[in-house]
Amino acid sequence: MDESRPQPSAEEMDAMFARVGAVNDEMKAQGVWVFAGGLLPSDSATVVRVEGGSTTMTDGPFAETKEQLGGFYVLELENLDEALAWAERTAEACGAPIEVRPFDGIA
Structure with a gap:
């Protein structure tokens, strides 16, 4: 998400939530859904660093950037093509x- 852009209106948010909910329901129906969640704005982040045995904690985000992670999905799919197809629908x-x-393996 681009936090520098104005927030959508309540009506726009409701429409977006309905569209996303429909895609989520389809993911669940097809058995690929594992987990998803939204995140609070990046200014709520705390960055924890340990260097040379010393810990520092600073206000986030981790990196200064125009776009921020607004949420995430974890899907169990066969290949990248399937992931890209779901990403297109979700976008x-x-x-x-x-x-x-x-994932680089699951612990």
């Missing part, structure tokens, strides 16, 4: 860019 539903990354 259209929420009206925001979607970054796709595979």
Whole structure:
């Protein structure tokens, strides 16, 4: 999400939530949904660093950037093509860019 842009109106948010909810329901129906969640704005973040045995905590976000992570999905899919297809549908539903990354193993 781009936190520098004006927030959508209540009506726009309701419409977006309805579109996203429909995509979420379809993910669940197809058995690919594992977990999803929204995040509070980046100014609520705290960055914890440990360097040389010393811990520092500073107000976030971790990196200064125009776009911030607004939420995430965890899906269990067969391949990148499936992930990109869901990302396309989700990006259209929420009206925001979607970054796709595979897990590097699950602990």
